[in-house]
Amino acid sequence: MRTGPHRSGGLRFLSTAIPIAVVLPLIVAFHWSRLGWRDGHVNYPSRPSGYTQIVNRFGQPCNAEARAISMSWTAADNGVTYSFRFHRKLGGLPTAMVSDKGGKSTNLDNDVYGHIQNAHLQPYIKHGIYGYACRAKRNSNEWSTHAFGIAIDVSSAEEYMGKCTSTVNKNHASIWQNHGWYWGLAFCDPMHFQYATNY
């Protein structure tokens, strides 16, 4: 019978392959948390609604706090590392993964960024990433949420303004939303995440 040894070889292969298949993802995946990352969820400001609450919580447009913290994020598609700034209340607190930047919370640079890395969603961060900008909204004279350092645009070339569906950011939007960010897809701006509503 030729099938006996063949079967035992197959069993031996399976007995090796199955443990590897189980253990390898545990070793390779979740490396971000293995490096020490944890969702700190420390000191998040409550999310303001409307201009007055935004000013009361984050200050006037273009104030120094609005651009106090910086971080870098590399786009997966073109490999460019974008540096951008955001409000002191939305990050910059020291953690295992973030140096002390003089910030007040763990929101953006530790928690949102860490979750995206940990869930292996970095391939869905595409080029065109920016944060603080002392500018008005497009075709408007109202201050943009970017002027308060409370808005981040991600994958801006692909998730352009006016597009009412999402092809890239939909993969990580829930992470932003779970950390207080409002997704601009609701007003056909899928690149845009802001820490405010009704504005």
Next chain:
Amino acid sequence: MKRRQAIVVGLVVGVTASAGVIAAAAGKAPVRSPKGPPIGPVVRADTGAGELLLAVVGGVYSSRSEAEAANEALAFGDLQGYYVVPVAQFQGFRQQVGEPGEFALVSAFRTEEGAQAFAELAATLGIEATILPERVRSLGGLYAGLGQEASPDGTGPLLGPVAESLP
């Protein structure tokens, strides 16, 4: 009984009068924001007439429609980028860019810091942005983005302004 009624009436009148005085005082007190002087929800249409300003230029076109089409195509996302303005509204502009057209994509600033920040934003988005080496004098006209920089109300620390560029 009358005495008790008098006390109750007196208390009601007294409390009402006090509340009125407090409300009036609160109404007259200046509303101060703990976050600095209010700038307001809209960008003031400040043309900086007569001031020397820094101009960041995204292109010069022969007609307004060409300039507007080019501006619309720029990928500033949800932010307002350049403003389409006639070249003639800035004294010293034409001398620096030559004679390529009558309408330009411009954003004007009072400070070096503001102009640099905008140029960097444009560069991040792959958009052309040239800071003219010499300041230009605004003759008024259309709004060209002035005030969209740190301390846009002009009261804050304007880094590197010249005296004539102060509001």
